[in-house]
Amino acid sequence: MxxxxxxxxxxxxxxxxxxxxxxxxxxxxxxxxxxxxxxxxxxxxxxxxxxxxxxxxxxxxxxxxxxxxxxxxxxxxxxxxxxxKPAAPPRIRDAFMVKIAGGALSDSSSILRELDDQADLRRERLHTFEALARKLDEQGREKDLFTYLTLRRGILDQQAWLHWADEVKTALNKREILSTSA
Amino acid sequence: MxxxxxxxxxxxxxxxxxxxxxxxxxxxxxxxxxxxxxxxxxxxxxxxxxxxxxxxxxxxxxxxxxxxxxxxxxxxxxxxxxxxKPAAPPRIRDAFMVKIAGGALSDSSSILRELDDQADLRRERLHTFEALARKLDEQGREKDLFTYLTLRRGILDQQAWLHWADEVKTALNKREILSTSA
DNA sequence: TATTGCTGCGCAATCCGTTGAATAAGTAGT
DNA sequence: ACTACTTATTCAACGGATTGCGCAGCAATA
Structure with a gap:
């Protein structure tokens, strides 16, 4: 609310x-x-x-x-x-993650395809956030501090996501190799 | 949906x-x-x-x-x-972050207090996720891969959040020193 | 010239989600 | 003995959110 x-x-x-x-x-x-x-x-x-x-x-x-x-x-x-007064913890509703959790039903290739699409989006966001953060940093206006911190949150979030995506890729590739060689 | x-x-x-x-x-x-x-x-x-x-x-x-x-x-x-079919991007609704964005109105101390509370929560979550991930890793059952990957997502997310919290703390402390010495 | 896109506001229907409560019986702790 | 918690399901009311639509005119592009 x-x-x-x-x-x-x-x-x-x-x-x-x-x-x-x-x-x-x-x-x-x-x-x-x-x-x-x-x-x-x-x-x-x-x-x-x-x-x-x-x-x-x-x-x-x-x-x-x-x-x-x-x-x-x-x-x-x-x-x-x-x-x-303290903020309520955000409720999480990530449809893509539900897919991952239920991933045993999908084939790896379709998961990887969507993962790449999402990664593109995240990378794009990361770049725009970084550009904005750099601009604010250069101006160095004290009142922009909180906007800057908000952007930093977004940047770290995207980076963490992309790092996770790499982990998923290597894990699924390993799995793929095992199943095709069997 | x-x-x-x-x-x-x-x-x-x-x-x-x-x-x-x-x-x-x-x-x-x-x-x-x-x-x-x-x-x-x-x-x-x-x-x-x-x-x-x-x-x-x-x-x-x-x-x-x-x-x-x-x-x-x-x-x-x-x-x-x-x-x-591709998942819709998750909609973000983080009340605490709205507070940060509007942070110029609050005093640093009250922000830091809430930040610490949130950090405690995140650290707790991190530990439970890590414990679960370790357990799954030891068992090494192939069908648990996707649960493991989901947990990894949660772990990286908490870590990124805690890292951000540190950045906020140092930034606000610097600000505090500047304003009290002025 | 036709189409798309931007500026700007709004309504209505429906669906999703939250809050709060009720019922019912067992078990565990103070 | 009283309280609190767990198992198990459901209803009702409200408010928040989404989807779809409509109006209106200007500017730019194809």
């Missing part, structure tokens, strides 16, 4: 529209919490009803009108209250 | 009751996919309606009666079909 808090965190720094937030959820914060635009618009509506955020209507020409949201005092209080 | 498949994976090896499955979700598979007993019972009901599993009623004395579920042909087909 902390999509609301993720939104409040983002609104802390700048005023933003639902669309802006959706983009950030697809990138920066998406590393840690993801959400679709429908959820975000819905949650913004609720937050507004509860006076945690307020908005001003911006007519635009060429583009559709937009609503720029900003956090209120009440919103900031709520956020601080939330930050103080 | 793949709680059903996680259940089918478990039912592959042995006939089990909802209660048995719930225990396994709390341990082995819980590493990868977690679910409460309510969800499991509900899903077993649906799977039964769709003829993916069937059960026999076991009256017991001393204990409540139970239903022992087993996978059907249709269930196995469904599982294989699912294994063949």
């Amino acid at each position: 902390s999509l609301r808090h993720a939104i409040l965190v983002l609104l802390q720094d700048q005023e933003a529209s639902g669309y802006d937030l959706a983009r950030e959820f697809a990138n920066s914060i998406g590393l840690v919490w993801n959400a679709t635009h429908q959820q975000i618009y819905l949650e913004l509506g609720k937050l507004n009803d509860q006076h945690m955020v307020k908005f001003r209507h911006i007519p635009q020409d060429g583009k559709p009108d937009k609503k720029l949201y900003r956090i209120t005092e009440e919103g900031r209080d709520e956020l601080i209250r939330w930050l103080r | 793949s709680l059903r498949h996680a259940i089918l994976v478990l039912l592959q090896d042995q006939e089990a009751s909802g209660y048995d499955l719930a225990r396994e979700f709390a341990n082995s598979i819980g590493l990868v996919w977690n679910a409460t007993h309510q969800q499991i019972y509900l899903e077993l009901g649906k799977l039964n309606d769709q003829h993916m599993v069937k059960f026999r009623h076991i009256p017991q004395d001393g204990k409540p009666d139970k239903k022992l579920y087993r996978i059907t042909e249709e269930g196995r087909d469904e599982l294989i079909r699912w294994l063949r």
Whole structure:
């Protein structure tokens, strides 16, 4: 139940529209919490009803009108209250890992194929995270420290995943050789 | 959407009751996919309606009666079909990380306190996973390979997390020194 | 010119998941 | 004797999340 808090965190720094937030959820914060635009618009509506955020209507020409949201005092209080109490441990739901656990049913080749696809994705992510981290590091702005630490988490995560993938590959190749030579 | 498949994976090896499955979700598979007993019972009901599993009623004395579920042909087909198509990337929802991202609002000490709590949890998990992995390695049964690989994933994950936690600690300590000396 | 893609907001139906509780009987500990 | 835990299943209520759809206009590309 902390999509609301993720939104409040983002609104802390700048005023933003639902669309802006959706983009950030697809990138920066998406590393840690993801959400679709429908959820975000819905949650913004609720937050507004509860006076945690307020908005001003911006007519635009060429583009559709937009609503720029900003956090209120009440919103900031709520956020601080939330930050103080311990977070619930994240629940894990990794479909690919379920496949691995049930891997005895699949043939090695199809597992390896999907493993490679996933590895490509992870490698890509790793590079974008590293590039962003390097940029932040060069700028050396103190207030970016937490963004940097979040990125480091993502980087270490991808690296660990890729390392694991190598282990899987060597293990399955060994198995393959044993079974074909038998 | 793949709680059903996680259940089918478990039912592959042995006939089990909802209660048995719930225990396994709390341990082995819980590493990868977690679910409460309510969800499991509900899903077993649906799977039964769709003829993916069937059960026999076991009256017991001393204990409540139970239903022992087993996978059907249709269930196995469904599982294989699912294994063949690529898994959706896991959605990430880590409340603690949202806190880190919004960390500029908190004071370092409260972050460090929660970090330590989380680290304890991770270290504990790491040890149980390592112990299980060692056991499997000693037995060296070929059919346990995938359970072993799943455990390895968990181990590398915890290690990466703990490594990250160290980075956070040193970064926040540096910051603390700078701000108090200023 | 037709199609795709981006900016921007929203609704409705449905499904998934969590919380909380009820029932029922045995066993183990204080 | 009382409490707490384990085995075993199920229901009800609510809220969160996903999927699919719709509107609207501009810009750029094929």
